[in-house]
Amino acid sequence: MSAQLNATPHRFSEARLAEIAELVKRYPSAQSALMPVLYMAQEDFGYLSMDVQQHVADVLNLRLMQVREVVTFYTMFREQPCGSYLLEVCTSSGCMLNGAYELVTHMADTLGIKIGETTPDGLFTLTEVECAGACGGAPVVQVNNVYHEKATPESMDALITQVRASGGGK
Amino acid sequence: MIPSDPKQVKQICFDRINIPDVHTLAVARKHGAYEFLPTVLAEFTAAKIIDEVKVSGLRGRGGAGFPTGLKWSFVPRNTGKPTYLLCNADEGEPGTFKDRDIMRFDPHLLIEGMIMAGFALGVRDAYIYIRGEFVHEANVLNAAIKEAYAANLLGENILGSGYSMELTVHRGAGAYVCGEETALIESLEGKPGRPRFKPPFPAVEGFYRCPTVVNNVETLATVPAILKHGGAWHAAIGVPNNTGCKIFSVSGHVNKPGNYEVPMGTSLKTLIEDYCGGLQHGSVPKVVIPGGSSTPWLTAEHYNTPLTYDGMIKAGSMLGSGAVIVLDETADVVSFTRRLAHFYAHESCGQCTPCREGTGWLERIMDRIEAGQGCEGDLRVLKDASTHMAGRTICALADGAAAPILSMLKHFPEEVRAYLAENAA
Amino acid sequence: MTSLLINDQEVEVTPGTSILEACRQHGVDVPYFCYHPELSVAANCRMCLVEVEGWGKPAASCCTPVSEGMKVKTQTESLKKDRKMVMEYLLIHHPLDCPVCDQGGGCKLQDYALTHGASKGRYAEHKRAVVNYELGPFVNTCMTRCIHCTRCVRFADEVAGTGDIGVLNRSDHMTIAGIVEEALESELSGNLPDICPVGALLDKPSLDVSRPWEMTHHKGTCTQCPNGCDINIESRGDEVMRIRPVENSPEPWLCDRGRYVYDAFRSDARILEPRVRRDGALAATGWDEAFEQAVALLKGKRVGIVFSPDWSVEAHASIRLMRDALFPDAKVAYDLHRRDLRPFAFEEGFSMTTAQIEAADQVVVLGSDLRQRLPLLMQRLRKRGRAGKPVARIGAMNYRTNMTISSDAIIRPRDWPAVIARAMEQVRVLGKTAAGFDAWLAAVPERHEAGKILADALMADSCALLVGEEIRSHDDAAALIYGIDLLMRACGHAEKDSDGRNLIPEGMNTQSLAASFGDVRISAGELFAQAGAGALDALVVIGSDPMGDGLFPSAAAAVLGKVPLVQIGSISGRTGEFADVQLPASAYPENEGTFVNMEGRIRVATNPIRSLGQERPLWKVMMRLIQVMGGEVPVVSMDELRAVVAGRMPELAGIWASGETDSVMVRPARNRDAACVPRKQDQAFALDVVSRYSMYREGMWARASGLLSEAADLHALDDVLVHPDTLASAGLAAGELTVRSFLGEKVFHVGVREDVSPGVLFIARRGVAGELSDVSAASLSGGK
Numbered sequence A: 001m002s003a004q005l006n007a008t009p010h011r012f013s014e015a016r017l018a019e020i021a022e023l024v025k026r027y028p029s030a031q032s033a034l035m036p037v038l039y040m041a042q043e044d045f046g047y048l049s050m051d052v053q054q055h056v057a058d059v060l061n062l063r064l065m066q067v068r069e070v071v072t073f074y075t076m077f078r079e080q081p082c083g084s085y086l087l088e089v090c091t092s093s094g095c096m097l098n099g100a101y102e103l104v105t106h107m108a109d110t111l112g113i114k115i116g117e118t119t120p121d122g123l124f125t126l127t128e129v130e131c132a133g134a135c136g137g138a139p140v141v142q143v144n145n146v147y148h149e150k151a152t153p154e155s156m157d158a159l160i161t162q163v164r165a166s167g168g169g170k
Numbered sequence B: 001m002i003p004s005d006p007k008q009v010k011q012i013c014f015d016r017i018n019i020p021d022v023h024t025l026a027v028a029r030k031h032g033a034y035e036f037l038p039t040v041l042a043e044f045t046a047a048k049i050i051d052e053v054k055v056s057g058l059r060g061r062g063g064a065g066f067p068t069g070l071k072w073s074f075v076p077r078n079t080g081k082p083t084y085l086l087c088n089a090d091e092g093e094p095g096t097f098k099d100r101d102i103m104r105f106d107p108h109l110l111i112e113g114m115i116m117a118g119f120a121l122g123v124r125d126a127y128i129y130i131r132g133e134f135v136h137e138a139n140v141l142n143a144a145i146k147e148a149y150a151a152n153l154l155g156e157n158i159l160g161s162g163y164s165m166e167l168t169v170h171r172g173a174g175a176y177v178c179g180e181e182t183a184l185i186e187s188l189e190g191k192p193g194r195p196r197f198k199p200p201f202p203a204v205e206g207f208y209r210c211p212t213v214v215n216n217v218e219t220l221a222t223v224p225a226i227l228k229h230g231g232a233w234h235a236a237i238g239v240p241n242n243t244g245c246k247i248f249s250v251s252g253h254v255n256k257p258g259n260y261e262v263p264m265g266t267s268l269k270t271l272i273e274d275y276c277g278g279l280q281h282g283s284v285p286k287v288v289i290p291g292g293s294s295t296p297w298l299t300a301e302h303y304n305t306p307l308t309y310d311g312m313i314k315a316g317s318m319l320g321s322g323a324v325i326v327l328d329e330t331a332d333v334v335s336f337t338r339r340l341a342h343f344y345a346h347e348s349c350g351q352c353t354p355c356r357e358g359t360g361w362l363e364r365i366m367d368r369i370e371a372g373q374g375c376e377g378d379l380r381v382l383k384d385a386s387t388h389m390a391g392r393t394i395c396a397l398a399d400g401a402a403a404p405i406l407s408m409l410k411h412f413p414e415e416v417r418a419y420l421a422e423n424a425a
Numbered sequence C: 001m002t003s004l005l006i007n008d009q010e011v012e013v014t015p016g017t018s019i020l021e022a023c024r025q026h027g028v029d030v031p032y033f034c035y036h037p038e039l040s041v042a043a044n045c046r047m048c049l050v051e052v053e054g055w056g057k058p059a060a061s062c063c064t065p066v067s068e069g070m071k072v073k074t075q076t077e078s079l080k081k082d083r084k085m086v087m088e089y090l091l092i093h094h095p096l097d098c099p100v101c102d103q104g105g106g107c108k109l110q111d112y113a114l115t116h117g118a119s120k121g122r123y124a125e126h127k128r129a130v131v132n133y134e135l136g137p138f139v140n141t142c143m144t145r146c147i148h149c150t151r152c153v154r155f156a157d158e159v160a161g162t163g164d165i166g167v168l169n170r171s172d173h174m175t176i177a178g179i180v181e182e183a184l185e186s187e188l189s190g191n192l193p194d195i196c197p198v199g200a201l202l203d204k205p206s207l208d209v210s211r212p213w214e215m216t217h218h219k220g221t222c223t224q225c226p227n228g229c230d231i232n233i234e235s236r237g238d239e240v241m242r243i244r245p246v247e248n249s250p251e252p253w254l255c256d257r258g259r260y261v262y263d264a265f266r267s268d269a270r271i272l273e274p275r276v277r278r279d280g281a282l283a284a285t286g287w288d289e290a291f292e293q294a295v296a297l298l299k300g301k302r303v304g305i306v307f308s309p310d311w312s313v314e315a316h317a318s319i320r321l322m323r324d325a326l327f328p329d330a331k332v333a334y335d336l337h338r339r340d341l342r343p344f345a346f347e348e349g350f351s352m353t354t355a356q357i358e359a360a361d362q363v364v365v366l367g368s369d370l371r372q373r374l375p376l377l378m379q380r381l382r383k384r385g386r387a388g389k390p391v392a393r394i395g396a397m398n399y400r401t402n403m404t405i406s407s408d409a410i411i412r413p414r415d416w417p418a419v420i421a422r423a424m425e426q427v428r429v430l431g432k433t434a435a436g437f438d439a440w441l442a443a444v445p446e447r448h449e450a451g452k453i454l455a456d457a458l459m460a461d462s463c464a465l466l467v468g469e470e471i472r473s474h475d476d477a478a479a480l481i482y483g484i485d486l487l488m489r490a491c492g493h494a495e496k497d498s499d500g501r502n503l504i505p506e507g508m509n510t511q512s513l514a515a516s517f518g519d520v521r522i523s524a525g526e527l528f529a530q531a532g533a534g535a536l537d538a539l540v541v542i543g544s545d546p547m548g549d550g551l552f553p554s555a556a557a558a559v560l561g562k563v564p565l566v567q568i569g570s571i572s573g574r575t576g577e578f579a580d581v582q583l584p585a586s587a588y589p590e591n592e593g594t595f596v597n598m599e600g601r602i603r604v605a606t607n608p609i610r611s612l613g614q615e616r617p618l619w620k621v622m623m624r625l626i627q628v629m630g631g632e633v634p635v636v637s638m639d640e641l642r643a644v645v646a647g648r649m650p651e652l653a654g655i656w657a658s659g660e661t662d663s664v665m666v667r668p669a670r671n672r673d674a675a676c677v678p679r680k681q682d683q684a685f686a687l688d689v690v691s692r693y694s695m696y697r698e699g700m701w702a703r704a705s706g707l708l709s710e711a712a713d714l715h716a717l718d719d720v721l722v723h724p725d726t727l728a729s730a731g732l733a734a735g736e737l738t739v740r741s742f743l744g745e746k747v748f749h750v751g752v753r754e755d756v757s758p759g760v761l762f763i764a765r766r767g768v769a770g771e772l773s774d775v776s777a778a779s780l781s782g783g784k
């Protein structure tokens, strides 16, 4: 069983495969390497399409279902593409008490999208996330997993403006 | 033996935290990192280490407060299977952010603690399971681990002692429940993080069905000091049965939120007023959640409760992970509870009936109440649905989900009713 | 033993038992959804909560082991409230569409809602709807009804070994799903609706046609494979609606073949009235005329008899009585799958029970596609594999097993002597030998490395060999089996209690046949050859279909239609095309009778379903035939017939008297003087031919079943397969190629597959190349 659905299937590079082979050795069983390898796949291919998931299954000698279960359980694995800048606003307890809802609403307005959406230019995706584990710096916004603590509407506007001005190159 | 002035005691986990670049091996070593390790590896037996930890009275800092030395002594020896050490760095409990500081500022403290724990437990492979969002922290740890390998502090035959240990950082991917130790184990096995029922306990059958110890970052980071200064030294800090220092992550309506490591037994009031600069509004808190969002709420009447496992239980709550969330008089407890209900509904692993269906149900009722569409009957349902989740599931997430709802109903029934009435009008 | 108090009653159970099992064993009713005695424990439904004195909170009884002196309460006010809440949680998203759900009346959720639930739900928010998914031809999904007990997931993983069902997402978005666009690949899929406690997975073939309370239940024995499972035939009126496993029988599951064959009971292929051939076509007639015709064809003639082993023991006895009374010189063929009819050192049947095989230190499968042949035994091996016990295998193809085989070797059938010889040498080095070794070894010049797997396994304290069709149908089977017998004796596995010699029989009841027909049997191929050579004047075929099944379709085709044929049975099959007279005999679920499975387990059917037409029990047809032919009718009642059977198989007499069937096992025959060494192999053709058995196509019943035929299409492989090296070494490419054998030359489409042994021509027996089943060796050359 291998996926022949996609016309241009994503495949790991030789270097990646070598890296994976090394990684697998650090665990009692290759299945443990599944999450790290999914991160690699997400980095290399943008998101985890069914074809990519099948490829990961093949590489680690797992069943597709074992991969599907993991991909759908964890929120950080994406089955859909997202913008180049993933803006994740924590609205959980500490951040909520320090204005996170006002902040995320403001950002949605600035971007002209709803929470959960991606801007038409594909630059930004805005989402709400659960406690980011940095409540001392509330409110917290993660931009592609870089923490911005004590974020304000102004600091976020500045960030958005800067990205737009630079044409979006990461 | 309670020190008369708690401030005399130096910090344990945060001892080096403010030293610039202490995350690098060179700086860390200059300030005592790995200084005592050769002595431990050469002169201490496993039994002695476990004994010192038992004497120290150290209790797990991850939430449950289980005595660490006792946990280690449950690990069966000579089973023919490997023993694993897993560091729980999932730090997902809303309000908790202490482990992050240890890992990003003083990673070598954790690594040293893990080597010592690994040595005591006969561990060959150890893992740090870190929440997926902590990319920076994972990078810092990986760099520190690399340096440690290069300095023969990890890997084969550590410092010529004959003891070998491999240490790997493993990133989670956005699932609070993976902080629960058996879910963590499932996740580390490359599966969805669904907790396992106990028994068997991980100490006997954990990672790949082998004996496994899971400890919190702070717990492991305390080990080097205990071995260096002796268990008795640690036991003398704090109050009996609640020894040592503890990091409290204070968030919410305080002027100076952040992490504070203080001796156990310090009062809640001291922590908030002396360390955190008091409340943003008013003089006494409306609500204090002392141990992370999963623990029952306290109100102003418990402002003087000592920060100890026992003290908090006596006051009707739990010390949990030491995440103190403070709500001042401006707080809207209904919206706040609604937000927590959403958290638990989002994070339930889905396997147990009461938790899967209950968390979603609670969230939807709270949504409705917040939107002004609640009715008196909802209060009864909220109470029933949360009471019968708690203590009836595989893991304690359901208890955590019930706590805010039950606390809200217990302490602020009138405020909730006002919500119904106000919005119904 | 651990003793504990359950509701103040002291009980004793084995240590480690769960509280729930302890309750079940002692008749204390604790409700549960996710628990299933045959599956791993999940403990997720939380319905089974009980109270243990001194514990702060209720315990899930399914996952809590008992301990000495534990005090358990199952019926407290607080537990009642807990159960009521669990029911309320489960029902908040349930569609409550019981009136249109097949599960209604047999649904745990419905039952518990009544006994444990509240009269009214309080959920007022929006309800969840879940998409359905594809689970193959036999299982219908309605996932909105799912209660997430994960029984199906555990079944797919642990029993079927496919793991194709999984748990996606989390929280209340969690769903049970398969892989989109891929149907479940399991021959056990029909069990899914049974283990689903609600109406999420339902039986597709019987969907929307009946309800549990309309059914009449008949206990029977499945004769679709030698395992002979207990079956519960559910009928509405006389029509069979479903076949299901019987609770507390040795196997809790049924395979799809045994379960879905029932639609053949009403198929057009049934022989429901006596028929005679008139003007080239079969025409219905009365019994009298049909018998008259039969007499005309058979009286005073030299007759060959072919019958199926699947008939009951009593029916077999009646065939023997008929033969002895009417055709005392006739040879009889009942095995369409054996080329070598010399007595085997150990005859067909198992010397171990399935449970013993599951528990043995070592198991070696020798030349069998076990998953197709004996799906439930395969399931036991899977279970054993999960427990970390080895299963080794030697065979002509990497047959799919859905489990990890511990050691595996792919060989050609002609390698078997070399494999056995290699094993003999290895065990002899370790000081284990038997009297016939030298002669046997001397006859075999080659050695094959696969023998190491066999020899290694034989060194264990207990070793079960499962000897399969590749050996049984080998041209030199008697020599191979003698060789294996020697190995078993040498390694100490031939004592009474540690006998691991299991020869997988072709059909039900084969076990008892060596005893009752050993003196008059002949190979079916030989019988057809004699008929073709004019040595026989007529054939009587009883419930067998030699053109559709077995190894002699070409031989049968050469004589059927040329020699007068009287067909007696329940299904017409290909044989019917050539019958001059057809006499209807009732089918297996329609008969009283005794069945002996491969293990020697005995079952007596007493509550058959009613026959559909004029068919009669076979033994009555036999007696009537004797009568009309002018013979003396030997028995006139079932009791008299059984007395005859008891003459040959005394162990059965007690069973009929007492009804107690589990105390006696029928052991396979052993021929201690059946010594023969391998013959020199005929190397005229380069390739060995192995034909693939398909559980969806083999047997008259399966072919008459529309449901199984549909599944057969899903599971079809190419008709002729070879290993790529086989083609490469002959300078050929896949495609149309000429197959040469003793039958002559013919062009077939040849495909390649890595998991076939090089040097083997692998054919789908029931496909277009089925006629090649007759040959054991062939060669390939370019097409055209």
Ligand SMILES: Cc1cc2nc3c(=O)[nH]c(=O)nc-3n(C[C@H](O)[C@H](O)[C@H](O)COP(=O)(O)O)c2cc1C
Pocket (backbone or CB within 6 Å): B059, B060, B061, B062, B063, B064, B065, B066, B068, B088, B089, B090, B091, B092, B093, B176, B177, B178, B179, B180, B181, B182, B214, B215, B216, B217, B219, B220, B395, B396, B397, B400
């Ligand atoms: C839902 C849930 C989430 C948890 N999350 C964490 C966590 O993020 N970090 C942690 O150290 N312990 C967490 N725990 C506690 C662990 O299960 C476990 O008790 C702890 O890691 C043991 O380490 P310790 O003895 O050093 O405290 C959690 C428990 C539950 C029930």
Ligand code: SF4
Pocket (backbone or CB within 6 Å): B177, B194, B195, B347, B348, B349, B350, B351, B352, B353, B355, B356, B393, B394, B395, B396, B397, B398
């Ligand atoms: S209580 Fe909730 S999170 Fe914990 S195992 Fe059960 S369903 Fe999962």
Ligand code: FES
Pocket (backbone or CB within 6 Å): C031, C032, C033, C034, C035, C042, C043, C044, C045, C046, C047, C048, C049, C060, C061, C062, C063
């Ligand atoms: S049967 Fe025990 S939790 Fe389901």
